[in-house]
Amino acid sequence: xxxxxxxxxxxxxxxxxxxxxxxxxxxxxxxxxxxxxxxxxxxxxxxxxxxxxxxxxxxxxxxxxxxxxxxxxxxxxxxxxxxxxxxxxxxxxxxxxxxxxxxxxxxxxxxxxxxxxxxxxxxxxxxxxxxxxxxxxxxxxxxxxxxxxxxxxxxxxxxxxxxxxxxxxxxxxxxxxxxxxxxxxxxxxxxxxxxxxxxxxxxxxxxxxxxxxxxxxxxxxxxxxxxxxxxxxxxxxxxxxxxxxxxxxxxxxxxxxxxxxxxxxxxxxxxxxxxxxxxxxxxxxxxxxxxxxxxxxxxxxxxxxxxxxxxxxxxxxxxxxxxxxxxxxxxxxxxxxxxxxxxxxxxxxxxxxxxxxxxxxx
Numbered sequence: 001x002x003x004x005x006x007x008x009x010x011x012x013x014x015x016x017x018x019x020x021x022x023x024x025x026x027x028x029x030x031x032x033x034x035x036x037x038x039x040x041x042x043x044x045x046x047x048x049x050x051x052x053x054x055x056x057x058x059x060x061x062x063x064x065x066x067x068x069x070x071x072x073x074x075x076x077x078x079x080x081x082x083x084x085x086x087x088x089x090x091x092x093x094x095x096x097x098x099x100x101x102x103x104x105x106x107x108x109x110x111x112x113x114x115x116x117x118x119x120x121x122x123x124x125x126x127x128x129x130x131x132x133x134x135x136x137x138x139x140x141x142x143x144x145x146x147x148x149x150x151x152x153x154x155x156x157x158x159x160x161x162x163x164x165x166x167x168x169x170x171x172x173x174x175x176x177x178x179x180x181x182x183x184x185x186x187x188x189x190x191x192x193x194x195x196x197x198x199x200x201x202x203x204x205x206x207x208x209x210x211x212x213x214x215x216x217x218x219x220x221x222x223x224x225x226x227x228x229x230x231x232x233x234x235x236x237x238x239x240x241x242x243x244x245x246x247x248x249x250x251x252x253x254x255x256x257x258x259x260x261x262x263x264x265x266x267x268x269x270x271x272x273x274x275x276x277x278x279x280x281x282x283x284x285x286x287x288x289x290x291x292x293x294x295x296x297x298x299x300x301x302x303x304x305x306x307x308x309x310x311x312x313x314x315x316x317x318x319x320x321x322x323x324x325x326x327x328x329x330x331x332x333x334x335x336x337x338x339x340x341x342x343x344x345x346x347x348x349x350x351x352x353x354x355x356x357x358x359x360x361x362x
Contacts (some may be wrong), residue, residue, distance in 0.1 A: 042058065046224045088321035119193065120134075197241070202342060204218065253359055276347035288348065330352050
C-alpha cells in the first residue's frame with residue numbers, strides 16, 4: 001500500500017486531529033503524512049518537523065502519538081483494552097447527591113460539603129470534565145452559570161442541570177474574547193444573585209506552530225486571568241469564595257513532545273499559586289485540579305483507542321490503578337476543593353490521574 005507521495009504505508013495507522021480534521025498517517029519509514037480536508041498534504045518527522053510537501057505545519061503531539069513505539073501494558077497480561085474502566089473500579093456514586101445533605105441527612109458515611117445555595121460559574125462546560133463538574137455542583141444544590149462556544153451543547157446541558165434542580169444561566173461565546181467573557185461573568189452574577197465559585201476549565205488544546213501557542217495563551221491562561229478579574233468583585237462578597245483552575249499532568253512531566261499546551265498548563269498552576277497568596281486575606285481560596293488521561297465518549301482518548309489502540313494501551317499501562325479516569329471523578333475533586341469543606345486548603349494542586357505521573361511530589 002502506498003500513499004499519495006508514493007511511499008509505502010503498509011497497514012497504515014491513521015489518526016484524525018480532533019480540532020482541525022487533518023488526517024495523520026504513519027508511513028513505513030517512520031515519517032508521518034498529514035492531509036488536510038481541503039486537499040493539502042505534507043510529510044513530517046515524528047517530532048513534527050517538516051520534510052516536504054505543500055503543508056508545512058503539523059501538530060507535534062499527533063505525530064509523536066502516531067509514531068510512539070509499541071508498549072506492552074505492565075501487569076495486565078491478557079488485557080484487551082476494550083474496557084477503559086478495567087482495573088480499580090469506578091465507585092458508583094450516582095444514587096447520592098454530593099454534599100447537599102438533601103438525600104444524606106442522618107447518614108454518617110457522607111460528608112455535607114456545605115454547597116447548597118452556592119452560585120457557581122464554569123467555563124467550557126457543555127461536555128466532558130466541564131459538564132460533569134456542573135452536574136456535580138447542581139447535585140450539591142448549587143445554581144450554575146456555564147458557557148461554551150456551541151449553542152446546542154449548552155442547551156442540552158441546561159436542560160440536564162435544570163432536571164437536577166439547579167437554576168441555570170448559559171451563553172455561547174469564545175472565552176478568548178475578553179469583553180465577551182467579562183460581560184458573561186457580570187450578567188451571570190446578576191442572574192444568579194452573586195458568585196461564590198469560579199471554575200476556569202477552558203482549554204485551547206494543542207497544535208502546531210506559533211498560532212497554537214497564541215491560542216493556548218489566550219484560552220488556557222488569559223481566560224482564567226480575565227475570568228478571575230471579572231469575578232472578584234462578586235467573590236469577595238461571598239462568605240466562602242473559591243476559585244479552581246483546571247490544569248493537566250502535562251504541566252508536570254514530559255509527555256514526549258514539547259508543545260504550547262504543556263507550558264500553558266504549567267503557567268496556570270504558577271498563576272493560581274500566586275493568586276492563592278494574594279487573595280487569601282480577601283477570603284478567596286485558589287486551587288488547581290490537574291487531571292491525567294480521562295476517558296469519555298467523544299473525547300480524545302476514545303479517538304486514540306479506536307484509531308491507535310497500541311498507543312491507548314501504552315498510556316493505560318502508565319495508570320497505576322489500571323484504568324483511565326472519568327470526568328465524574330475529576331468533577332468530585334473540583335467540587336470538594338471548591339466547597340467550604342476544604343476551607344483550610346488554598347494554593348494546592350490536586351493531581352487526579354490514577355497514578356499516571358511518577359514524580360515524587362513533596
